[in-house]
Amino acid sequence: MAHKLVIVESPAKARTIGGYLGEGYVVESSIGHIRDLPNSAADTPAKIKDKPWGRLAVDVENGFVPYYVVPRDKKSHIAKLKTLLKDADELYLATDEDREGEAIAWHLLDELKPKVPVHRMVFHEITKPAILAAVENPRQINDDLVEAQEARRILDRLYGYEVSPVLWKKVMSGLSAGRVQSVATRLVVDRERDRMKFRVASYWDLEGTFDAGSDHDPRMFPAKLHSVDGARVARGSDFGSDGALKSSAQGKVVHVDRTRAEALVEALRDTSYDVRSVESKPYRRSPYAPFRTTTLQQEASRKLGMSASVTMSVAQRLYENGFITYMRTDSTTLSGSAVNAARSQVRELYGAEYLPDSPRVYASKVKNAQEAHEAIRPAGDSFRTPAQTGLTGEQFRLYELIWMRTVASQMKDAVGQSVSIRLGGASATGEDVVFSATGRVITFHGFLKAYVEGTDDASAAKDDAETRLPALTEGDAVSAASVSASGHETKPPARYTEATLIKELEDREIGRPSTYASIIKTIVDRGYVYKKGTALVPAWLAFSVTRLLEDHFPRQVSYEFTAGMEDVLDEIAAGHKDRATELGEFYYGSERVQGLHTLVTELGEIDARELATFPIGGPDSGIHLRVGRYGPYLEGPDEEGNPTGKRANVPDDLPPDELTLEKAAELFANPAGEEIDLGQHPDTGLRIVAKNGRFGPYVTEVLPDDAPKSARPRTGSLLKSMSLETVTLEDALKLLSLPRVVGVDPENGEEITAQNGRYGPYLKKGSDSRSLATEEQLFTVTLEEALALYAQPKQRGRAAAAPPLKELGNDPVSGQPVVVKSGRFGEYVTDGEYNATLRKDDTVESITIERAAELLAERRARGPAKKTAKRGAKKAAKKTTKKTTGTKSTTRKSAAKKATTKKAAAKKS
């Protein structure tokens, strides 16, 4: 039986829509995008690999043509769709009606190559009438919208894959840059810079409790000093971040300090007051719009303490099980049936007096909203109350939040009165003082009865907060029950949290609902940002990277870049602009802008050292922080005046704004940073400690303060079998006993010693060395064994000794036998001339001669091995420093990883 095949994006959606369409339709999902640019070299088709732009998979020389592949994990799914299509007589592409959805539809068309009629079907709410109407009114794929999506995709690829390598070279291997993540990182860094520049201002005022007399309710009420002799008393917002009064406040306000405040309290001891004015204004507040992705993430963070990613995965489960509508949306629109459901629930639960006469409509506040979905709301044509769902735990709490917000969004405004009362009096010293009291009374709670939004600032008043004031009138006499001075300090701008950073990104039109949570993960995974409680703190690494990007890619990391890009994409989608032209301008530049490619190729010299240096405590202190390969450290002048004579480690988790000069002095006093005390050496009595050094973890002895300057403490790297967490004094003593004298060569009387070095354990006899196979041999190798090793030639000995792991037969091209070997970089196949490393999916067990021939052919296509190797060696020899950077950054990375693990462990305990 032939059927009509409908393809949507999400499996859960497919199930629901399948139910609406019924017989004759098969509804399947694409599970998101089905094709993409290859994400690594292993996925890049061989035919474009050799092109100069092969790494990008975008032909930048020829109209920016993208080369798409079906990712490995999507291949079987595509096969399934093809099978379903075989028996279909019509195909409906029902992906989301936004830029990405249109592109998915086009990719499906291009990949499935259907021979039957194809329709593009769109809908914005998943209700039976909407779906049935959509089937009846199909359209064609909008090619301009697809063009806009491809432009977006290609731009992001070019940005990410051109700028990231600059960071690998100049900062650290493995780092990344991108249109979204680099701006997100910059926001966090900029906020920290503001905090570092911030200077606190201290100011005082008076707080009093006043007595309106026994016939008033409430009788007592609080008020604050508002003005003295007509000049308003300065409050926090009158001060700038430099700690001084803002120019707009100067001459208008009086800055009360402690002395003045305390003197005033004294002078007001016997003052009586009269009501100078009573101002009453109506208070009215409308409900919040239903949830979209970002507002849900914010509220779940404030009220349930959920991270953005937890919120999304809990919401995903609710969605899959039919409790809520789709959770990745930028729309606040409710379908007609949802409005009805909310309204009937309002009537049932709160009564008709809470129901507005007509439904409320929420227009989107998000500038680049694509509105492919509804708001996030309880699913269905009638809402289940949380109790009716049978949900528990996190799912229950998140559902409850969504349900309450949705119901509240269709309730009446809250109304009431806000009142401001001014009390005047004269001090004993002749000043005219005015106190101010503000109050708010809510006479009808409306939606606030169902839902009150949380606040990010704990001291901020909630929307339903009430303060009642007595019903005073002008001229009434009031007495002060108590007046006291109270000091305040201005606070630096708060760090971003996940939720506030996401909000900021959305406000700036950066990122999409499906990516907000993963943006945070990216910048945390890269080591740019870490979480301290809920706050996002930038690592010094982020300062280096941000500075590089600001200096050399100012347009690309500007906060306006994405918004500008969105405008251009809209023009492309409208058919007014051309994709290749716009990408050409972005990549190669124009009279107006500098192109990305130009910027990358003409970078010039970037002084990596300067880039990673940040003065501490002003430029004159001589002390600066440097981001080294092993983490941040301080450098400063020593007693002899050597400007870099003093150094000290900076803990990875010390927030940059806490690194003051005082803190620096403290760190200089204990430059090594964390060390683990292992105990005393039984012979020398010296304290033995374990530390992390630039070559990894090691143990050393602590020399007494009165030891001669020339004395060097013994040291020893931990063996691979040991770790800083588990190393014992016994281990340390063993390590410090090295080098061990193995014996004397009877031939020439030279001493043979065993020790641990850069390349692992080895024997040394004068300037002649031999590697040892295991670290254990350091302590066990005998003179006979040592002499046997020395009897063998130095270089070839080991290489010849290592037998091939597997023999595969002869290569069809060279005719030479092919074997699998294990080398420095892992397992590889070789025909004697060419060597090719096994890829991620190859194993020694599974590899065949055919696969080996494939790998060797690929390798051969890149040219002779010796030539490239030599060139590499020459380069390395010329720029020794650079080579060192490359090797060591790996160490740094793993060290950082370890540090993170340790931190996490510490938090747990």
Place this chain on the structure above:
DNA sequence: CAGTGAGCGAGCTTCCGCTTGACTT
């Protein structure tokens, strides 16, 4: 930032946005 002695098949890292399982712990 602890201070040491080779000579060897390199090859890969990375973007943003759409979507879920398949993994392991």
